[in-house]
Amino acid sequence: xxxxxxxxxxxxxxxxxxxxxxxxxxxxxxxxxxxxxxxxxxxxxxxxxxxxxxxxxxxxxxxxxxxxxxxxxxxxxxxxxxxxxxxxxx
Numbered sequence: 001x002x003x004x005x006x007x008x009x010x011x012x013x014x015x016x017x018x019x020x021x022x023x024x025x026x027x028x029x030x031x032x033x034x035x036x037x038x039x040x041x042x043x044x045x046x047x048x049x050x051x052x053x054x055x056x057x058x059x060x061x062x063x064x065x066x067x068x069x070x071x072x073x074x075x076x077x078x079x080x081x082x083x084x085x086x087x088x089x090x
Contacts, residue, residue, distance in 0.1 A: 010072040011079070014044065018080025023087065041081055048074035 018040065025036050051070030055063045 007068050007072040010069060011076040014073055014076025015079045015083065018044070018077060019083045019087070022080075022084040026088075037084065041077065044073065044077040044080075048077060 021040065022037055025032075029036065048070045051073065052067055055065075055067035055070060057063070058066055
């Protein structure tokens with residue numbers, strides 16, 4: 001199954017991006033961080049869902065690849081949101 005590690009890297013990259021952005025926003029703008037993070041979280045969710053929907057209209061292996069990329073972004077966004085909640089409450 002060579003080549004599938006890129007989807008894990010995408011998932012980890014989105015998770016790290018979301019977590020680091022939440023930490024930096026919390027330090028820079030403590031009063032507005034929840035608004036900016038909410039917009040970023042919603043934006044990443046919408047992007048991943050749109051990519052998954054587009055994958056149904058693109059046929060063959062290309063559509064399957066788009067679907068896996070969308071799912072990787074979705075998983076990374078959800079994990080980043082969970083990490084944000086855990087870090088926020090500590």
